[in-house]
Amino acid sequence: MKGIIFTEFLDLVEAQSGYETVDAILEEAAPPSGGAYTAVGNYHFSEMVSLVTALSQQSKTAVPDLLRNFGRHLFGRFACLYPSFFKDCNDPFDFLQDIERHIHAEVRKLYPDAELPHVTAERTGEDTLRVQYRSCRPLGDMCLGLIEGCGAYFGVEFDIQSEPATDGKDFAIRRLDAASRSEPRGIEAIS
């Protein structure tokens, strides 16, 4: 797993709960890498599992909620770190439909060994979209958070129904606030 996920996760924990919490979960999880994450490094997924588990125990918050919260935060960070993927898009459905074809394709060029999930999106009506998340990692809730972050970024309120699937999760998304669909509200809208 890319180091940026770890650094972003720990940055969020620090921002929300202080570095002592970060230190506590690192001490608790005792990851083999020693917790000295760098955004450009690669780390085993199990370290993330240990960290989230430690945070859940520490904060008495369920893992799915933590992951969903992290996903929402991560979308904003992506928008901030990689603006080129966002500049020509004004619609959250278009963006979600473009993930596999455009964003993941570019990521693979940079990191040929990256293990990316399959995220396919299909319009089911004028204001509805069906997203299928498939991965060897159980991060469906983080995906839900990312979709919510996407809606917030573009200023569109979503009604999202999710259901588990083999190797992933399916999401049925309905646009609630059709009037403002083409006015992205930006990163502030996510937090």
Next chain:
Amino acid sequence: MSPPEPVLLRRIERERAARIAAERLLEEKSLDLYEINKGLRAWTTMLEDIVKERTAELTKALEETREANSQIEHQALHDPLTGLPNRRYLRQVLQDISKSEDDGRRPGIAIFHIDLDSFKQINDTRGHAAGDFVLAHAASILQSLVRADDFVARIGGDEFVIVARTDGNMRALTLLADRITAELARPVLYKRNYCRFGASVGIAYSRSKISDPSKLLVNADIALYRAKHAGRGRHAFFSSALQKEIIENQTMAEDILSGFDQNEFFPIYQPQFDATTYDIVGVETMVRWNHRDKGVMHPAQFLRIAEDIKVIDRIDALVLERALGDLISFHNSGVVIPRLSVNISLRRLQDPNLAKSLRGLKLPKGLLAFELVESIFLDDSGADSSLTRTLKRLNRLGIEIEIDDFGTGHASIVGLLRVHPTRLKIDQELIKPINKSRKQRRLVQSIIEMGKALGIGIVAEGVETMEHATILRDLGCDYLQGYALAVPMTAPRLFHFIKTGAWRDAEAAPCSVPMPGAEDLVSPKFA
């Protein structure tokens, strides 16, 4: 409230470790990039090499295409045998000349039209390879004789054309023509045998710039025709007089052809006499042409043209047919002509149907004689030649052979005697001076003696006076023909002449003999 010290210390330691890890990663990635860059450079070099190689291939292909195109263009404008420009190229050059600016220096052009003499014989007897060899030789000779900026083309068969700039200096043009005829007259060694040929040259030139140089080409062709007729191996310049003559010849050729349709050709007869008894022994039949505008014309005025347009055999046949008709009609009216001598051309002798048509007439032996001029034997004198065979065949049909104009031609006596002539006709040029020159008398006497020794009868032509007749009789000549005794005359006049025995008076009183030029030229239409 800041975190407790151990937490901060761990944080510092983690961040230091993270920095080191990041730096190590950076170093690794830098090395990776360096290697990738090196690989890319190798790839670039390889690609550049491929591009260079491909560019060289394409350049070569382009050059080959260009070369092929220029070769195609060259082939379209050149004769493959000699490498000289062809007729198409010549046309282009003449067009270019007509369009070119006059620079004031040598503004005129001269066109030499060159035709090889006796080339066909080389092809026929030595084969086409020899002919090709001669053509290539002629091409190189012509190129060696002209200036660098002159143009030489082979326009077909054995015909060449030179286009040369000229200031109108006729001497310079003559000099070049003489060189051409002299150089091309030299025999060429081909496969250990010499090929002999020659060249005739027609020249047309213009001193000043000419708007349509192709006219000069036509004129050069006319001049060439003249050079050929003048006897080959020569040159002739085009002139307006020549053009006029050519046009007149063309008109005459057309008139001859329409003359056949209008029945304008007719025979006239000049009797031949026994030198001792003055009995009529036969008549020479000659042709006359009653031209609708020009009146009655002598063969000298039209036979050359008739030969050119290859109708001389037709005239011969027509005269023979008419003469035989007259003979029969005379016979039916009680006038007997012992022998009919008819002039015959080589072309008529070569007619494969001649013997067949004569055989059908079933003529009594000795009634018909063919008069052949010596020149016929010049081109065809072998013992087994087709001419000799034809004459033998005619002989078997009872047709006699006479050699006309004997003593003025260039044929060998051996060649003449080979055809077993019945009679020799001594040319009038030899007969005329005998009343004044003893030497000439001796010459004629020796011909007569030769005839007697070989059993060949002798006819003297051009017997203008009774003095000539007497001398010839005394020299032992067998037969006489000439104005002293009878002028050429039409059939009705001949009938009257024989019936009345008019010449007997002339024999008694020589002064009443018609003078030369008093030939009876009245055509049968008006007789």
